[in-house]
Amino acid sequence: MKNIMKMFVALFVVGIILPSCDKKNNENSSLSPEHKKALEQVSQDRRAGMEFLIKYMPDRDREELSADYLLEHVNLAYEARNAHDWAKNIPEEIFLNDVLPYASFNEKRESWRRDFRDRFSKYVNNSQTLEEAVRAINENAKEELEVIYSTERPKPDQAPQESMSCGLASCTGLSVLLVDAFRSVGIPARIAGTPNWTQKQGNHNWVEVWIDGVWYFTEYYFDDLDQAWFLNDAGQANPNDKKYWIYATSFKPTSDSVHFPLVWDLDIQYVNAENVTDRYISIYKEKNEEEKAKLDGKAKVEIKMFKDNVCSQIGDNRVSEEVQVFDKDGNLQGEGVTSAPEEDMNKILTMYLAKNKIYNLRYKNSSGKLKVEELNISEDKYNIVLFFNE
Known part of the structure; x- marks a missing residue:
């Protein structure tokens, strides 16, 4: 009876192990030679990263990327992870999906x-x-x-x-x-x-x-x-x-x-x-x-600066220059830098100024001369356009 039980247990174990081995062999057989090489050469502590890339990479990459390419990305990503405590503490699933990948689009x-x-x-x-x-x-x-x-x-x-x-x-x-x-x-x-x-x-x-x-x-x-x-x-x-x-x-x-x-x-x-x-x-x-709170009794003032008024709305005509706004008592109420040509057209220098007051807006033109514009703020919103070459 004891021998029969031993034989039964042995057959049961073989029945479990063999299919899993077959499955692993089937998976390996579907790998390209480059992928097999990458998995063979990657260190054990970085194997999970290599397996992740191979499993989820687009088909275009499956056909094109070499083992050397994948190994370089994997090894350098893990080296970066091990270089700092804040990087080591990043969860594994975040590291794999959002640090390790070699491309975005x-x-x-x-x-x-x-x-x-x-x-x-x-x-x-x-x-x-x-x-x-x-x-x-x-x-x-x-x-x-x-x-x-x-x-x-x-x-x-x-x-x-x-x-x-x-x-x-x-x-x-x-x-x-x-x-x-x-x-x-x-x-x-x-x-x-x-x-x-x-x-x-x-x-x-x-x-x-x-x-x-x-x-x-x-x-x-x-x-x-x-x-x-x-x-x-x-x-x-x-x-x-x-x-x-x-x-x-x-x-x-x-x-x-x-x-x-x-x-x-x-x-x-x-x-x-x-x-x-x-x-x-x-x-x-x-x-x-939060913006509504800023606007409580204030006006939203957007400020743009261009080289000249010939073609002022063209992005390449924009100028990045420091602008300051003072009240009549000489107190600074706002400052910032206007958007440069290379920045998105929708990025605009914005200030929030108390309404029903008069301000002086100051900047230097292309000759280095201080320019002063008077702002009489009474409405809810203003679009101020300045010209650098004037």
Whole structure:
């Protein structure tokens, strides 16, 4: 009886083990030679990352990417993760989906990670927290990469080196640059955007960063976290119509199988995404209440500066110059810098000034001469246009 029981247990175990071995062999047999090589050469502590990329990569990458390419991205991503305590503490699922990936959209697959880590690690070496690291990258990306916003860029879906070689990029190209800068030092980042605004024509893409369990939005032209010119438009998104949703990229498929619509090629369906529309509507409502508080007895004053009044509404005619506003007693009431040509046309210097008062607006023109404009504030909103060459 005892021998019969032993035989039964042995057969039972074989019956369990063999199918699992067969399954593993079947999975391995479907791998390309390059994928097998990558899995063989990656260290055991980084194997989960390699398996993640191979499992969820688009079919186009499955056919094209070499083992060396994948190994470089995986090894450098793990090195960045191990370099700082704030990076080590990022949850595994966030690291895999939002630090490790080598691309965001359909951009050319480049080996950007080593160059970007060399460029950006110096900015985060003294960061004690993830938020400090985020701000350090955001505040230095533009100067480090020397790429400016321009509709004259060669194409919308530029990879990092493509943007850096010409020095120009659209909002999409700038977002790719910033996401890769964040990821290169171990910061979780992804691209967010909408294919269509509800209140006006056009689309826009920007960046989100993960800090201690919360996703915050930011841009290449940094103001602050969860603060950007487009929030008013994003807050008007229509949650009932996919054309007007706010999307956030994901390397692996999301639970509701959403895809990020790429306006330059709507046939592409392999960019996975999360629908984050409701979050932006919620943030907008909260910020809108804050703005209402700012407007209590005050006027919203938007200030633009152009070179001259010949073609003042052309973006390339804009001038970035410091502007200060004083009351009649000489007390500073507001200051800031007007938007530069390379910044988004919707980004405007804004101040909130008490109504029924007279102010002096001051700036220096192209000759260095101090110019003074008198503002008699009595209405709710003003659009002030200044000319630098006068």
